[in-house]
Amino acid sequence: MKATLPLLLLAAPVHAQEICHADFRDGTPPKWSVEVPEGNYDVTLTFGGKDATDTTVRAEARRLVLPNFKTEAGKTATRTFTVNMRTPALPDGKRVKTNAREKDHLDWNTTLDLSFTGSHPGVTAVEVKPRADALTVFIAGDSTVTDQQNEPYSAWGQILPMFFQPGTAIANIAESGLALRSFRSQLRLEKILSQLKKGDYVLIQFAHNDEKEKGEGVGAFTTYKADLEDYVTKIREKGGQPVLMTPMFRRRFDKDNRLQDSHGDYPVAVRRVAEEKKVPLVDLHRHSESLFSALGPDGTTKAFVHYPANTYPGQTQALSDDTHFNTYGAWLLAKCVVEGIRKDVPDLAKRLTPGLPVFDPAKPDQPGSWSVPPSPPPSSVEVPAGS
Numbered sequence: 001m002k003a004t005l006p007l008l009l010l011a012a013p014v015h016a017q018e019i020c021h022a023d024f025r026d027g028t029p030p031k032w033s034v035e036v037p038e039g040n041y042d043v044t045l046t047f048g049g050k051d052a053t054d055t056t057v058r059a060e061a062r063r064l065v066l067p068n069f070k071t072e073a074g075k076t077a078t079r080t081f082t083v084n085m086r087t088p089a090l091p092d093g094k095r096v097k098t099n100a101r102e103k104d105h106l107d108w109n110t111t112l113d114l115s116f117t118g119s120h121p122g123v124t125a126v127e128v129k130p131r132a133d134a135l136t137v138f139i140a141g142d143s144t145v146t147d148q149q150n151e152p153y154s155a156w157g158q159i160l161p162m163f164f165q166p167g168t169a170i171a172n173i174a175e176s177g178l179a180l181r182s183f184r185s186q187l188r189l190e191k192i193l194s195q196l197k198k199g200d201y202v203l204i205q206f207a208h209n210d211e212k213e214k215g216e217g218v219g220a221f222t223t224y225k226a227d228l229e230d231y232v233t234k235i236r237e238k239g240g241q242p243v244l245m246t247p248m249f250r251r252r253f254d255k256d257n258r259l260q261d262s263h264g265d266y267p268v269a270v271r272r273v274a275e276e277k278k279v280p281l282v283d284l285h286r287h288s289e290s291l292f293s294a295l296g297p298d299g300t301t302k303a304f305v306h307y308p309a310n311t312y313p314g315q316t317q318a319l320s321d322d323t324h325f326n327t328y329g330a331w332l333l334a335k336c337v338v339e340g341i342r343k344d345v346p347d348l349a350k351r352l353t354p355g356l357p358v359f360d361p362a363k364p365d366q367p368g369s370w371s372v373p374p375s376p377p378p379s380s381v382e383v384p385a386g387s
Contacts, residue, residue: 020036020126020127020128021126021127021128022034022126022127023124024123024125025124025125028055028122028124029116030121030376031114032115032116032126033112033113034111034128035111036085036112038085038087038089039085039131040082040084040130040132040136040169041083041085041112041128041129042081042128042129042130042131042134042166042167043065043080043081043082043112043114043126043127043128044078044079044080044126044127045057045066045079045080045125046076046077046124046125047069047071047076047078047122048074048076048077048122048124049071049074049122049124050074051122052070052071052072052073052120052122053069053070053071053118053122054069054118054120054121054122055069055070055116055117055118055120056068056118056372056373057069057114057115057116058115058375059081059083059112059114059161060085060106060107061105061107061113061147061149061158062115062147062148062149062154062375063083063161063170063172064158064159064161064162064327064372065083065161066079066162067162068118071122076124080166081161082164082166082167082169083161084136085111085112086107086171086191086195087108087110088108088191090187090194091194094187094190095187096108096187096190096191097186098175098186099175099177099385101176101382101385102175105149107147107149112128114126115375115376117373117374117375118373119373131167135167135168135169135199136169136171136195136196137169137170137171137202137203137348138171138172138195138196138200138201138202138203138240139157139160139202139203140174140183140192140202140203140205140206140231141157141174141204141206141245142175142176142177142205142206142208143155143174143176143177143208143323143384143385144205144208144247144323144325145157145172145205146158146172146176146384147172148324148384150375150382151312152311152319153305153324153325153326153384154326154327154329154330154331155324155325155330156330156331156333156337157170157174158172158330159330159333159334160172160334160337160338163338163356165351165352165353165354168351171192171195173191173192176384177384178206179206179209179212179213180206180210180224180227180228180231181213181227182209183206184227189231192235193235196235196238196240197240198238198239198240200239200240201240201242201243201348202231202235202240202243203243203245203337204228204231204242204243204245205245205246205247206228206247207224207246207247207266208247208263210224211266219265220265220268221265221272224269225269225272225273228244228273229273229277232244232273232279243281243282243341244273244279244281244282245282245283245337245340246266246267246270246282246283246284246285246286247263247266247270247285248285248288249261249262249289249292251292251300251301252322253297257297259289259292261289263285267285270285271283280344280345281340282337282341282344282345283340284337284340287336287339287340288336288361290361291333291336291361291362291364294361294363294364295364295367302326302367302368303325303326303328303332303367304322304323304324304325304326304329305320305324305326306319306320306321319383321383324383324384327371327374328367328370331370332364332365335359335361336359336361338352338359339361
Protein backbone atom coordinates (compact mmCIF):
# COMPACT_ATOMS: atom_id res chain seq x y z
CA MET A 1 0.00 0.00 0.00
CA LYS A 2 1.25 3.49 -0.85
CA ALA A 3 0.85 5.57 2.30
CA THR A 4 1.42 9.27 1.73
CA LEU A 5 -0.83 10.69 4.41
CA PRO A 6 -0.44 10.64 8.20
CA LEU A 7 -2.95 8.69 10.25
CA LEU A 8 -5.96 10.88 10.98
CA LEU A 9 -8.82 9.85 13.24
CA LEU A 10 -11.77 12.21 13.53
CA ALA A 11 -14.61 11.79 15.96
CA ALA A 12 -17.84 13.70 16.55
CA PRO A 13 -21.05 12.73 18.37
CA VAL A 14 -24.05 11.88 16.19
CA HIS A 15 -27.57 11.72 17.59
CA ALA A 16 -30.54 9.83 16.22
CA GLN A 17 -31.83 12.50 13.83
CA GLU A 18 -28.59 14.38 13.10
CA ILE A 19 -26.35 14.17 10.06
CA CYS A 20 -22.57 14.03 10.35
CA HIS A 21 -20.65 15.71 7.54
CA ALA A 22 -16.85 15.83 7.23
CA ASP A 23 -14.85 17.80 4.65
CA PHE A 24 -11.67 16.14 3.30
CA ARG A 25 -10.71 18.61 0.58
CA ASP A 26 -7.33 19.09 2.25
CA GLY A 27 -6.53 15.40 1.72
CA THR A 28 -8.09 11.98 2.18
CA PRO A 29 -7.23 10.48 5.59
CA PRO A 30 -6.25 6.79 5.68
CA LYS A 31 -8.79 6.26 8.46
CA TRP A 32 -11.86 8.08 9.71
CA SER A 33 -14.35 7.35 12.47
CA VAL A 34 -17.37 8.90 14.12
CA GLU A 35 -19.06 7.97 17.38
CA VAL A 36 -22.63 6.83 16.80
CA PRO A 37 -25.31 4.82 18.63
CA GLU A 38 -25.76 1.20 17.64
CA GLY A 39 -27.70 0.78 14.40
CA ASN A 40 -27.62 1.05 10.61
CA TYR A 41 -26.27 4.11 8.79
CA ASP A 42 -26.18 5.36 5.23
CA VAL A 43 -22.70 6.62 4.39
CA THR A 44 -22.36 8.89 1.35
CA LEU A 45 -18.88 9.61 0.04
CA THR A 46 -17.85 12.27 -2.45
CA PHE A 47 -14.87 11.40 -4.66
CA GLY A 48 -12.77 13.32 -7.15
CA GLY A 49 -10.91 16.56 -7.65
CA LYS A 50 -8.19 18.07 -9.75
CA ASP A 51 -6.39 14.75 -10.29
CA ALA A 52 -7.67 11.29 -11.20
CA THR A 53 -8.44 9.17 -8.14
CA ASP A 54 -8.47 5.45 -7.27
CA THR A 55 -9.99 4.55 -3.90
CA THR A 56 -10.92 1.35 -2.10
CA VAL A 57 -13.26 1.83 0.87
CA ARG A 58 -13.65 -0.52 3.82
CA ALA A 59 -15.96 -0.13 6.82
CA GLU A 60 -15.55 -1.35 10.39
CA ALA A 61 -13.24 -4.41 10.49
CA ARG A 62 -12.20 -4.49 6.82
CA ARG A 63 -15.71 -4.93 5.38
CA LEU A 64 -15.23 -4.27 1.68
CA VAL A 65 -17.92 -1.80 0.60
CA LEU A 66 -16.41 -0.15 -2.49
CA PRO A 67 -13.38 -1.63 -4.28
CA ASN A 68 -11.18 0.23 -6.77
CA PHE A 69 -13.50 3.19 -7.37
CA LYS A 70 -12.03 5.61 -9.93
CA THR A 71 -12.75 9.17 -11.04
CA GLU A 72 -11.22 11.06 -13.95
CA ALA A 73 -9.21 14.23 -13.43
CA GLY A 74 -11.52 17.18 -12.79
CA LYS A 75 -14.56 14.94 -12.21
CA THR A 76 -16.50 14.18 -9.02
CA ALA A 77 -18.88 11.38 -8.06
CA THR A 78 -20.83 10.22 -5.02
CA ARG A 79 -21.55 6.72 -3.76
CA THR A 80 -23.75 5.57 -0.86
CA PHE A 81 -23.64 2.31 1.12
CA THR A 82 -25.26 1.15 4.36
CA VAL A 83 -23.18 0.10 7.37
CA ASN A 84 -24.22 -1.76 10.52
CA MET A 85 -22.55 -0.60 13.74
CA ARG A 86 -22.87 -2.61 16.95
CA THR A 87 -21.45 -2.99 20.44
CA PRO A 88 -21.30 -6.03 22.76
CA ALA A 89 -24.11 -4.62 24.95
CA LEU A 90 -27.43 -6.48 25.18
CA PRO A 91 -30.77 -4.94 26.22
CA ASP A 92 -30.91 -6.91 29.51
CA GLY A 93 -27.53 -5.60 30.67
CA LYS A 94 -25.55 -8.64 29.58
CA ARG A 95 -22.74 -8.43 27.03
CA VAL A 96 -21.59 -10.61 24.16
CA LYS A 97 -18.60 -12.64 25.32
CA THR A 98 -16.03 -11.49 22.82
CA ASN A 99 -12.76 -13.38 22.40
CA ALA A 100 -9.28 -12.10 23.21
CA ARG A 101 -8.52 -11.23 19.58
CA GLU A 102 -11.64 -9.03 19.54
CA LYS A 103 -10.43 -6.78 22.36
CA ASP A 104 -9.76 -3.84 20.03
CA HIS A 105 -11.91 -5.13 17.17
CA LEU A 106 -13.51 -2.38 15.08
CA ASP A 107 -16.71 -4.45 14.80
CA TRP A 108 -17.38 -4.13 18.53
CA ASN A 109 -16.48 -0.55 19.43
CA THR A 110 -18.64 2.59 19.73
CA THR A 111 -17.62 4.19 16.45
CA LEU A 112 -18.43 3.76 12.79
CA ASP A 113 -15.05 3.30 11.12
CA LEU A 114 -13.93 3.80 7.53
CA SER A 115 -10.57 3.29 5.84
CA PHE A 116 -9.38 4.51 2.44
CA THR A 117 -6.61 2.87 0.40
CA GLY A 118 -5.58 2.87 -3.24
CA SER A 119 -3.04 4.31 -5.64
CA HIS A 120 -4.53 7.79 -5.23
CA PRO A 121 -7.37 7.90 -2.65
CA GLY A 122 -9.71 10.75 -3.44
CA VAL A 123 -12.50 11.07 -0.86
CA THR A 124 -13.37 14.75 -0.41
CA ALA A 125 -16.39 14.45 1.91
CA VAL A 126 -18.30 11.94 3.99
CA GLU A 127 -21.88 12.17 5.19
CA VAL A 128 -23.44 9.79 7.74
CA LYS A 129 -27.20 9.48 8.25
CA PRO A 130 -29.19 7.00 10.38
CA ARG A 131 -31.08 4.41 8.31
CA ALA A 132 -33.66 2.88 10.65
CA ASP A 133 -35.61 1.27 7.79
CA ALA A 134 -32.62 -0.62 6.38
CA LEU A 135 -32.91 -4.37 6.00
CA THR A 136 -30.23 -6.16 8.02
CA VAL A 137 -28.57 -9.36 6.86
CA PHE A 138 -27.02 -10.97 9.94
CA ILE A 139 -24.34 -13.64 9.56
CA ALA A 140 -23.69 -16.41 12.10
CA GLY A 141 -20.58 -18.50 11.53
CA ASP A 142 -16.91 -19.22 12.14
CA SER A 143 -13.46 -18.07 10.93
CA THR A 144 -14.29 -18.80 7.28
CA VAL A 145 -17.11 -16.25 7.56
CA THR A 146 -16.04 -13.61 10.11
CA ASP A 147 -14.64 -10.12 9.55
CA GLN A 148 -10.93 -10.93 9.74
CA GLN A 149 -9.33 -7.75 11.06
CA ASN A 150 -5.77 -8.24 9.73
CA GLU A 151 -4.03 -9.11 6.48
CA PRO A 152 -3.49 -11.53 4.89
CA TYR A 153 -6.65 -13.24 6.16
CA SER A 154 -10.13 -12.60 4.82
CA ALA A 155 -13.53 -14.33 4.80
CA TRP A 156 -16.56 -14.19 2.57
CA GLY A 157 -18.72 -12.37 5.13
CA GLN A 158 -16.56 -9.24 4.96
CA ILE A 159 -16.60 -9.21 1.14
CA LEU A 160 -20.39 -9.59 0.87
CA PRO A 161 -21.26 -5.90 1.52
CA MET A 162 -19.81 -4.80 -1.84
CA PHE A 163 -22.55 -6.75 -3.67
CA PHE A 164 -25.58 -5.05 -2.05
CA GLN A 165 -27.46 -1.84 -2.80
CA PRO A 166 -27.85 0.95 -0.21
CA GLY A 167 -30.59 0.15 2.27
CA THR A 168 -29.19 -3.29 3.08
CA ALA A 169 -26.67 -3.65 5.92
CA ILE A 170 -24.48 -6.71 6.57
CA ALA A 171 -24.07 -7.46 10.29
CA ASN A 172 -21.38 -10.12 10.53
CA ILE A 173 -21.54 -11.62 14.03
CA ALA A 174 -19.38 -14.65 13.10
CA GLU A 175 -16.13 -15.32 14.96
CA SER A 176 -13.10 -17.58 14.63
CA GLY A 177 -13.22 -20.95 16.35
CA LEU A 178 -16.95 -21.00 17.04
CA ALA A 179 -19.52 -23.74 16.56
CA LEU A 180 -23.31 -23.54 16.90
CA ARG A 181 -23.11 -24.18 20.66
CA SER A 182 -20.25 -21.79 21.45
CA PHE A 183 -21.80 -19.09 19.24
CA ARG A 184 -24.91 -19.34 21.40
CA SER A 185 -23.02 -19.58 24.72
CA GLN A 186 -21.16 -16.36 23.87
CA LEU A 187 -24.60 -14.72 23.48
CA ARG A 188 -24.04 -13.97 19.80
CA LEU A 189 -27.34 -15.56 18.80
CA GLU A 190 -28.96 -13.48 21.56
CA LYS A 191 -27.33 -10.39 20.06
CA ILE A 192 -28.85 -11.16 16.67
CA LEU A 193 -32.28 -11.83 18.15
CA SER A 194 -32.15 -8.59 20.16
CA GLN A 195 -31.65 -6.54 16.97
CA LEU A 196 -33.65 -8.62 14.50
CA LYS A 197 -36.55 -6.81 12.81
CA LYS A 198 -39.37 -8.52 10.96
CA GLY A 199 -38.11 -9.41 7.50
CA ASP A 200 -34.39 -9.32 8.34
CA TYR A 201 -32.28 -12.28 7.22
CA VAL A 202 -29.85 -14.50 9.13
CA LEU A 203 -27.28 -16.47 7.11
CA ILE A 204 -26.03 -19.48 9.11
CA GLN A 205 -22.83 -21.33 8.17
CA PHE A 206 -21.07 -23.65 10.63
CA ALA A 207 -19.62 -27.21 10.76
CA HIS A 208 -15.85 -26.59 10.58
CA ASN A 209 -15.66 -26.57 14.38
CA ASP A 210 -18.86 -28.47 15.20
CA GLU A 211 -17.44 -31.60 13.58
CA LYS A 212 -14.53 -31.55 16.05
CA GLU A 213 -16.82 -31.75 19.11
CA LYS A 214 -16.75 -35.02 21.02
CA GLY A 215 -19.03 -36.68 23.55
CA GLU A 216 -21.85 -39.13 23.88
CA GLY A 217 -24.55 -38.48 21.31
CA VAL A 218 -22.65 -35.68 19.60
CA GLY A 219 -22.90 -35.80 15.82
CA ALA A 220 -24.19 -34.37 12.57
CA PHE A 221 -27.69 -35.87 12.78
CA THR A 222 -28.07 -35.47 16.55
CA THR A 223 -26.74 -32.41 18.36
CA TYR A 224 -25.74 -30.43 15.27
CA LYS A 225 -29.07 -30.95 13.48
CA ALA A 226 -31.03 -30.17 16.66
CA ASP A 227 -29.07 -26.96 17.24
CA LEU A 228 -29.65 -25.83 13.64
CA GLU A 229 -33.37 -26.48 14.05
CA ASP A 230 -33.39 -24.44 17.25
CA TYR A 231 -31.70 -21.50 15.50
CA VAL A 232 -34.32 -21.65 12.74
CA THR A 233 -37.16 -21.70 15.27
CA LYS A 234 -35.85 -18.78 17.33
CA ILE A 235 -35.18 -16.62 14.27
CA ARG A 236 -38.64 -17.28 12.86
CA GLU A 237 -40.27 -16.51 16.21
CA LYS A 238 -38.79 -13.01 15.96
CA GLY A 239 -40.06 -12.54 12.41
CA GLY A 240 -36.65 -13.12 10.82
CA GLN A 241 -35.82 -15.20 7.77
CA PRO A 242 -33.14 -17.88 8.29
CA VAL A 243 -30.97 -19.03 5.40
CA LEU A 244 -28.93 -22.20 5.92
CA MET A 245 -25.51 -22.66 4.34
CA THR A 246 -23.39 -25.75 4.00
CA PRO A 247 -19.65 -25.37 4.84
CA MET A 248 -17.11 -24.87 2.08
CA PHE A 249 -14.41 -27.47 1.37
CA ARG A 250 -10.96 -27.23 2.89
CA ARG A 251 -8.00 -27.27 0.51
CA ARG A 252 -7.29 -31.01 0.53
CA PHE A 253 -6.22 -32.87 -2.61
CA ASP A 254 -5.18 -36.51 -2.95
CA LYS A 255 -2.16 -37.81 -4.89
CA ASP A 256 -4.25 -37.72 -8.07
CA ASN A 257 -5.13 -34.04 -7.51
CA ARG A 258 -8.73 -34.82 -6.64
CA LEU A 259 -10.40 -32.62 -4.01
CA GLN A 260 -11.17 -34.47 -0.76
CA ASP A 261 -14.11 -33.74 1.54
CA SER A 262 -13.41 -33.35 5.28
CA HIS A 263 -16.93 -32.60 6.54
CA GLY A 264 -18.52 -36.05 6.60
CA ASP A 265 -22.27 -35.96 7.28
CA TYR A 266 -22.43 -32.31 8.33
CA PRO A 267 -23.36 -30.84 4.92
CA VAL A 268 -26.00 -33.59 4.59
CA ALA A 269 -27.47 -32.58 7.96
CA VAL A 270 -27.74 -28.95 6.85
CA ARG A 271 -29.53 -29.97 3.66
CA ARG A 272 -31.89 -32.17 5.64
CA VAL A 273 -32.85 -29.36 8.04
CA ALA A 274 -33.39 -27.02 5.08
CA GLU A 275 -35.71 -29.54 3.43
CA GLU A 276 -37.63 -30.50 6.57
CA LYS A 277 -38.04 -26.94 7.86
CA LYS A 278 -38.58 -25.36 4.41
CA VAL A 279 -35.58 -23.05 4.85
CA PRO A 280 -33.69 -21.54 1.87
CA LEU A 281 -30.33 -23.26 1.35
CA VAL A 282 -27.13 -21.83 -0.11
CA ASP A 283 -25.08 -24.94 -0.84
CA LEU A 284 -21.58 -23.52 -0.44
CA HIS A 285 -20.25 -27.06 -0.04
CA ARG A 286 -21.18 -27.91 -3.63
CA HIS A 287 -20.21 -24.47 -4.98
CA SER A 288 -16.78 -24.63 -3.35
CA GLU A 289 -16.22 -28.17 -4.62
CA SER A 290 -16.66 -26.90 -8.17
CA LEU A 291 -14.57 -23.80 -7.45
CA PHE A 292 -11.58 -25.50 -5.83
CA SER A 293 -11.60 -28.38 -8.32
CA ALA A 294 -11.47 -25.86 -11.15
CA LEU A 295 -8.57 -23.95 -9.54
CA GLY A 296 -6.72 -27.16 -8.73
CA PRO A 297 -3.92 -27.71 -6.20
CA ASP A 298 -1.77 -24.87 -7.55
CA GLY A 299 -4.50 -22.33 -8.17
CA THR A 300 -6.02 -22.79 -4.74
CA THR A 301 -2.75 -21.75 -3.07
CA LYS A 302 -3.50 -18.30 -4.50
CA ALA A 303 -6.92 -18.29 -2.82
CA PHE A 304 -5.92 -19.64 0.60
CA VAL A 305 -3.34 -18.14 2.96
CA HIS A 306 -0.09 -19.48 1.52
CA TYR A 307 2.83 -17.06 1.82
CA PRO A 308 6.59 -17.47 2.32
CA ALA A 309 8.18 -16.24 5.54
CA ASN A 310 8.58 -12.47 5.96
CA THR A 311 5.84 -11.58 3.48
CA TYR A 312 4.15 -9.63 6.29
CA PRO A 313 5.61 -7.82 9.32
CA GLY A 314 6.32 -10.18 12.21
CA GLN A 315 5.69 -13.26 10.04
CA THR A 316 8.88 -15.22 10.64
CA GLN A 317 7.42 -18.56 9.50
CA ALA A 318 5.85 -19.53 6.19
CA LEU A 319 2.04 -19.56 6.16
CA SER A 320 0.43 -22.67 4.71
CA ASP A 321 -3.21 -22.54 5.79
CA ASP A 322 -5.67 -24.79 3.94
CA THR A 323 -8.79 -23.60 5.78
CA HIS A 324 -8.61 -19.79 5.65
CA PHE A 325 -8.64 -17.44 2.69
CA ASN A 326 -6.95 -14.31 1.46
CA THR A 327 -9.00 -11.51 -0.13
CA TYR A 328 -9.03 -13.13 -3.57
CA GLY A 329 -10.29 -16.45 -2.16
CA ALA A 330 -12.87 -14.74 0.05
CA TRP A 331 -14.08 -12.76 -2.97
CA LEU A 332 -14.59 -15.95 -4.98
CA LEU A 333 -16.57 -17.52 -2.13
CA ALA A 334 -18.65 -14.35 -1.69
CA LYS A 335 -19.51 -14.62 -5.39
CA CYS A 336 -20.62 -18.21 -4.75
CA VAL A 337 -22.84 -16.93 -1.92
CA VAL A 338 -24.30 -14.26 -4.20
CA GLU A 339 -25.15 -16.91 -6.82
CA GLY A 340 -26.80 -19.02 -4.12
CA ILE A 341 -28.86 -16.01 -3.03
CA ARG A 342 -29.91 -15.29 -6.61
CA LYS A 343 -31.03 -18.89 -7.10
CA ASP A 344 -32.64 -19.73 -3.76
CA VAL A 345 -33.39 -16.48 -1.87
CA PRO A 346 -35.18 -14.40 -4.52
CA ASP A 347 -36.53 -11.66 -2.25
CA LEU A 348 -33.05 -10.96 -0.87
CA ALA A 349 -31.63 -11.17 -4.39
CA LYS A 350 -33.69 -8.10 -5.30
CA ARG A 351 -31.35 -6.10 -3.05
CA LEU A 352 -28.20 -7.10 -4.87
CA THR A 353 -26.47 -4.46 -6.98
CA PRO A 354 -28.12 -4.44 -10.43
CA GLY A 355 -26.08 -5.78 -13.31
CA LEU A 356 -23.84 -8.16 -11.39
CA PRO A 357 -22.47 -10.73 -13.86
CA VAL A 358 -23.41 -14.37 -13.35
CA PHE A 359 -20.66 -16.38 -11.68
CA ASP A 360 -19.99 -20.02 -12.50
CA PRO A 361 -17.83 -21.61 -9.75
CA ALA A 362 -16.60 -24.18 -12.29
CA LYS A 363 -15.16 -21.32 -14.36
CA PRO A 364 -13.67 -19.00 -11.74
CA ASP A 365 -11.80 -15.75 -12.26
CA GLN A 366 -8.15 -16.74 -12.24
CA PRO A 367 -5.59 -15.50 -9.69
CA GLY A 368 -4.42 -12.03 -10.60
CA SER A 369 -7.66 -11.14 -12.40
CA TRP A 370 -9.01 -9.20 -9.42
CA SER A 371 -7.37 -7.55 -6.45
CA VAL A 372 -7.79 -4.68 -4.02
CA PRO A 373 -5.13 -2.70 -2.15
CA PRO A 374 -4.32 -4.39 1.16
CA SER A 375 -5.27 -2.88 4.48
CA PRO A 376 -2.42 -1.42 6.55
CA PRO A 377 -0.40 -4.47 7.69
CA PRO A 378 -0.53 -5.61 11.34
CA SER A 379 2.57 -5.64 13.52
CA SER A 380 2.35 -9.44 13.54
CA VAL A 381 0.30 -12.12 11.80
CA GLU A 382 -2.30 -13.96 13.90
CA VAL A 383 -3.63 -17.28 12.63
CA PRO A 384 -7.42 -17.53 13.16
CA ALA A 385 -8.76 -20.20 15.48
CA GLY A 386 -10.50 -23.17 13.94
CA SER A 387 -8.02 -24.40 11.34
